[in-house]
Amino acid sequence: MKPFTPILLGSDINVYGMARSFHEAYGIKVQAWGASTLAPTRYSNIVDIEVHPGFTEDPAFIEVMREKIKEYQDHPEPVILISCGDGYSELLAKHKAELEKAFIVPYINYDLLEKLISKEGFYEVCEEYDLPYPKTHIITMKDYRDGSYENVPFPFPVALKPEDPVSWLDVQFEGRKKAFVIKDFAEFKDIVGKIYTNGYKEDLILQDFIPGDDSNMRVLNAYVDKNHKVKMMCLGHPLLEDPDPIAIGNYMVIAPDYDEQLYQTVQAFLEKIHYTGMANFDIKYDRRDGIYKFFEINLRQGRSSFYVTLNGYNLAKWYIDDYVEDSLKDRATVYGNKDRAGHMLWLGVPRKLFEEYAVPSPAKDEAMELLKEGKYGTTVFYDKDRNFKRWLLMKHMYHNYFKDYQTYFKVNKEQYFSQNK
Template sequence: MNKYRFIVLGSDQNAYGQVRAIHQITNEKVDVVAQSQLSATKYSKIINLKIFPDLLDDQQFVKHMIDLYHEFDGKNVMLFPFPCGDTYVGLLARNSDILKNYFTFPFNSYQLTDKLTDKESFIQIADEFGLDHPKSLIVTPDNYHKIEYDQLGSQFPVALKAVDSVKWLDVKFPGRKKAFILDSKSEVDAVLEASFNAGYNGNFILQEYIPGGASTDRVLNCYVDQYHHVKMMSLGHPLLEDPMASAIGNYLVILPEYDHELYQKVKSFLEAINYTGFANFDVKLDPRDQQYKFFEINLRFGRSSFYVNLNGASFAQLLIDDYFSDTLKDQSTLYCNDDKSKHVLWTAVPDDVFKNYIKHDPFFLEATELINRGSFGDTLTYDQDLSFKRKLMIWHFKSYYRKGFKQYYKNKKEGSE
């Protein structure tokens, strides 16, 4: 192979961030494949976009991907699929036996993928390898009438979240949220009844509530090479989350952070289970015992992962070094954010939203200092892709958050989502 090319799967803000990162390396248009186009990728001059309405059907996904491969057949090109979201990760994982013959991607075994994405088995694996987690119960359509709340310790409030995040996307009922913080048994029962009646047939995970709100949240993105060695770790401290019910838990402002002990614990875990590729952890720092509690692992980079790029690492470059040039194995692990003087704040909201809704956070001053010295950035504002229409789109995109906070935000406890 004498050349490589990326195929970004998805058209949301996460996808655009990876397009931008790839363009910074190649200075060429980037191929993007999606079921539909979302606003984040509109009016871009650095994207070759292909829309396939049937892309989320496994059989059609495989067909479209192989057709894309044949567009480059004979051109001596290594093709990297770049999944931006759980749905695309699942499509690649389920069809990896076929697609690995055409594409280069860090596939984990289906058995490991299944164990890690199932929240119940993840808890078992976390226990085995010493990762602390909230006390948890798995709730099924069969046992939800007889939940043993005493196993959660202090009982209420509790956090409730669907185990199957892909199925949950299609569930609609009044009051539906990405995750719930509930104050009583009757509230839990009402949400479960509504969910099952709306057609959700998967399980839920019910967890003890970790106090402290969003200020205790942490997000950790990692990359593990083809030899199962962790090569990059980047910790972020979210300061603001989306207040809208369908997007609770989506981070909107992230301050880079460094924690050597946490890095080493997660590095040992990933290497012990022979992991490969991208990993994203949702973590909380429990103020009761000052221990990090792990909620889940996502087998992808996070939705807000452009904070990683702003702070000195590139998922695209890691893939190139790992599989194309095979030089990553000789590089030391990059533990990001150890130098505070180089920190860059990632934000997805307008300045007034940042100031109005983070001003009481103990890290507000630190974040403000970064803004004052110009050490901040967002995902969508890329100086090599700023036509008038795109500037207008970005303005509208951020204004959406201004309206959302005004309508939905209130000072309330935030849960373990």
């Protein structure tokens, strides 16, 4: 094996999942550069966090990276940068030409990124390449001011989310959520009013609400090599999501899944747009027409994507086989999870919460069988990275989810599962 140096960007659970993937595959401790140290990577023996205040955006990001270019431009082995967040993916694409003086930057060009990272832009690309997505209506600040936003083209409940998640971070008001499911017109007017009178200036995405509980969701991770060929796809079946308003929609339990037609659809799309790197799709099955609808593409592995490594398709190896070993070129595409014998259930919460809150379904029954067989795992509890401080912090982090589900599940999730049947 050729020597290499991976650098992860961030310090959250996504970073820990990638660090663990590298440790499992190669037995190495990795570096991560971020703006702070978050709980999932604290007290770890497999990842070192180097903190740079303000690193999540320019000018701090590129100022730090210019110093890193000087430090690494004569490095004896390839150094590969791996984003673990949307903001870092955007910054890597934006500065790709400059960063490539010292680093491998396995990301798409900035023009394509600008289209895909915007929800409006992504849906335009979906339209061009026949990728199904929910019926969508754009609301602008101008629409709010002239009152035309009140012409809602879909029956309630409807889904509403900010087009620009970055500026959304600075918007605060009572009832603020990462995304909204709105039950009637009065609530719709109230929420849109609060959004535009509390500092948000960008567009809003209004969508036809696809009915059904969390078990109708799918998540798909794909790796596309430097020649724009899909080399791996791994489908996951989320069975439970986070109900906390600031994290609503984050997957908390994922079972492995297989769908040949969905794999073919995604492979054709990624190769047609000449994608490169890891991609993560959020998808929901619409039982009204029997079609999977694509909500968004994340231009990196997802925060819960350790389910891919857990099921035998180590996330780290794709980058290294592609850019260091150059061994993917003639390798056949891997379509993950076809053999149930290798299935592993990924848990991001204590199993008791899954058992209590996941809606009864055949998929839940299968997941319960995996639990009984001991075929399950987590991202953060790793036998080869154990010390008392870390174990205590991770236990505390998991324990906090009990309060979150007791407080938020009924109001933010359960009430919508039976609507719009």
